[in-house]
Amino acid sequence: MPRNYLVAYDIANDLRLRRVHKIVRDYGERMQWSVYLCRISPAEKAELFRKLNKVLHGKEDQVLVLDLGRVRGLHERELPDHETLGRPLDLDGRRYLVF
Secondary structure (H helix, E strand, C coil): CCCEEEEEEECHHHHHHHHHHHHHHEEEEEEEEEEEEEECCCHHHHHHHHHHHCCCCCCCCEEEEEEEEECCCCCCCCCCCCCCCCCCCCCCCECCCCC
């Protein structure tokens, strides 16, 4: 069963940053510059980790993966109550479900 993951990365090198971006964008939807919401199965998560581990420099780069819980709906996702500081979150009418 798929689960929702929030994936955020901080990559020290521009070449590795572009490579990580290309990998992560195939698994999720961009929420902010280097933050993605990924709805993936355990097999897809393992594949994502394998690909990222080939690119990352362990002492300089960081990828944070937060498990937000299992996917409950098939079609609609929405953000829960949230707060932002500075520029407001612009979702262009899109809905996300984050558990």
